Amino acid sequence: MLTIKQITEDKEGIIRKLSRKLFDGREAIESVISLNDKRKTTQTKLDNNLAELNKISKSIGLLMKEGKKEEAEAARLKVSGMKEENKSLELTMKEAEEQIQAILYTIPNIPNDDVPDGKSAEDNIVEKTGGIKVELGDDALPHWELAKKYDLIDFDLGVKITGAGFPVYKGKGARLQRALIDFFLDEATKAGYTEIMPPTVVNAASGFGTGQLPDKEGQMYHCEVDDLYLIPTAEVPVTNIYRDVILDKKDLPIKNCAYTECFRREAGSYGKDVRGLNRLHEFSKVELVRIDTPDHSYESLKEMLDHVEGLVQKLELPYRILRLCGGDMSFTSSICFDFEVYSEAQKRWLEVSSVSNFESYQANRLHCRFRDENKKIQLCHTLNGSALALPRIVAALLENNQTPDGIRIPVALQPYTRFDMIK
RNA sequence: GGAGAGGUGGUAGAGUGGUCGAUUACAGCAGUCUUGAAAACUGCCGUACGGAAACGUACCGGGGGUUCGAAUCCCUCCCUCUCCGCCA
Numbered sequence: 001m002l003t004i005k006q007i008t009e010d011k012e013g014i015i016r017k018l019s020r021k022l023f024d025g026r027e028a029i030e031s032v033i034s035l036n037d038k039r040k041t042t043q044t045k046l047d048n049n050l051a052e053l054n055k056i057s058k059s060i061g062l063l064m065k066e067g068k069k070e071e072a073e074a075a076r077l078k079v080s081g082m083k084e085e086n087k088s089l090e091l092t093m094k095e096a097e098e099q100i101q102a103i104l105y106t107i108p109n110i111p112n113d114d115v116p117d118g119k120s121a122e123d124n125i126v127e128k129t130g131g132i133k134v135e136l137g138d139d140a141l142p143h144w145e146l147a148k149k150y151d152l153i154d155f156d157l158g159v160k161i162t163g164a165g166f167p168v169y170k171g172k173g174a175r176l177q178r179a180l181i182d183f184f185l186d187e188a189t190k191a192g193y194t195e196i197m198p199p200t201v202v203n204a205a206s207g208f209g210t211g212q213l214p215d216k217e218g219q220m221y222h223c224e225v226d227d228l229y230l231i232p233t234a235e236v237p238v239t240n241i242y243r244d245v246i247l248d249k250k251d252l253p254i255k256n257c258a259y260t261e262c263f264r265r266e267a268g269s270y271g272k273d274v275r276g277l278n279r280l281h282e283f284s285k286v287e288l289v290r291i292d293t294p295d296h297s298y299e300s301l302k303e304m305l306d307h308v309e310g311l312v313q314k315l316e317l318p319y320r321i322l323r324l325c326g327g328d329m330s331f332t333s334s335i336c337f338d339f340e341v342y343s344e345a346q347k348r349w350l351e352v353s354s355v356s357n358f359e360s361y362q363a364n365r366l367h368c369r370f371r372d373e374n375k376k377i378q379l380c381h382t383l384n385g386s387a388l389a390l391p392r393i394v395a396a397l398l399e400n401n402q403t404p405d406g407i408r409i410p411v412a413l414q415p416y417t418r419f420d421m422i423k
Numbered sequence: 424g425g426a427g428a429g430g431u432g433g434u435a436g437a438g439u440g441g442u443c444g445a446u447u448a449c450a451g452c453a454g455u456c457u458u459g460a461a462a463a464c465u466g467c468c469g470u471a472c473g474g475a476a477a478c479g480u481a482c483c484g485g486g487g488g489u490u491c492g493a494a495u496c497c498c499u500c501c502c503u504c505u506c507c508g509c510c511a
Contacts, residue, residue, distance in 0.1 A: 039472090039473095040472090040473065043472065043473055043480080044473060044474085044479095044480095046480080047472090047473065047479055047480045047481090048479080048480090050479085050480060050481085051479055051480070053491080053492090054479095054480090054492085056491065056492090057441075057490095057491050057492040058441070058442070058491095058492080059491095060441080060491050060492070061441035061442090061491085061492070062441085062442095064441080065441080072491085073491095075491070076491045077491090078491090079491050079492095080491080083491095246433095246469095246470090375452095377470085
């Protein structure tokens with residue numbers, strides 16, 4: 001969330017920037033400022049009262065020690081009236097703080113200046129296009145047909161044992177999954193990321209830390225008996241490693257990567273876009289998470305983008321990079337780039353990665369800070385990006401590489417699959 | 424699931440009603456000494472909010488209570504550890 005400092009220091013600027021995210025923040029911002037003023041005056045008053053009270057209490061202690069009982073008794077009486085007032089001041093403080101907090105949760109992150117204006121996905125800017133699209137005949141099959149033909153993925157079996165959106169990978173299909181995970185982790189490790197294997201179930205505090213709660217409660221699977229959540233992305237556990245932590249500047253940037261299963265309820269999204277592997281309730285993903293200083297986080301972002309681009313290139317997939325416009329960006333990101341690969345048989349671009357810089361928005365919620373060279377404590381910047389999400393990569397690989405003789409495996413992946421064709 | 428122990432500053436570990444925001448040790452930082460390092464010695468060494476600052480206030484797992492005064496007493500919730508049972 002935004003800090004009160006950010007809001008009070010540049011009220012009009014924040015309101016204007018928020019409007020680029022299609023968020024009318026005037027009312028919220030005004031409320032935060034006035035509630036904060038109220039909080040401050042209340043605190044000053046309360047602090048003074050408490051200081052007075054503490055002083056008297058101390059003097060009572062001393063008087064008792066010296067055996068001056070009557071004087072102590074007199075001081076004691078003096079104090080009783082003040083306590084009522086403090087109670088109500090405390091209540092006012094607490095209410096104001098809670099209200100501020102509640103409002104701050106509803107205000108999205110402000111977009112970076114490099115984010116283009118726009119209302120929806122239509123307005124995203126194609127930053128770059130790469131790779132070579134293949135020409136397939138009219139008889140080209142979509143991946144769900146190919147999966148059946150070569151017995152790679154069984155969607156019906158998934159329905160039987162769990163439900164829709166939980167496919168069962170078999171034989172070379174399963175092997176392909178494992179190969180991709182291994183490939184992505186190896187590439188990340190080579191690029192200097194530390195591999196993490198976190199829990200895939202988290203507590204509510206972690207959900208709040210990265211911002212899934214309270215906004216997107218309905219998107220996560222919730223184990224109510226234990227009040228735990230299945231993670232929608234490794235971002236949640238991996239970023240929460242740094243919750244309530246003060247890092248040292250020399251330890252930054254922190255570069256972590258993690259493979260996990262990801263679980264998403266995807267409530268309310270049904271229809272043609274969800275066919276096959278396009279949208280699942282459980283899928284595999286390798287995620288990059290970075291914690292950095294404000295003055296270096298955009299270099300980190302650039303490195304992450306280059307890394308992800310390298311992956312789709314090695315997989316020989318036609319791709320494009322989108323610079324998301326203000327209206328299409330997520331609640332918490334400051335700037336975001338999507339990677340899409342072209343799925344030849346479906347004639348569609350499929351999103352396979354989303355790389356974002358959250359600047360200090362997430363760090364503020366997480367209380368993730370660092371000590372700079374002057375020993376001053378500042379908020380970190382957090383970044384993350386998929387590298388990569390498997391299902392749509394698999395969809396594109398299967399579709400784009402289909403031949404009359406079977407499905408070709410990209411060279412870079414062959415050491416991992418240990419087969420070069422799916423027949 | 425049953426029984427017990429415990430949650431204090433980066434770590435270890437004191438502290439059971441009155442200069443305790445907290446003894447001490449270690450780690451860390453700065454300095455003295457040294458050719459340099461180590462050792463030894465000296466000083467510094469939590470966070471948040473308010474304040475221009477001096478300084479004030481809050482925080483000893485969370486919340487509530489008793490009291491003029493709580494890390495210390497009471498209630499409640501949470502968490503961790505150990506043993507037993509069950510189990511990969």
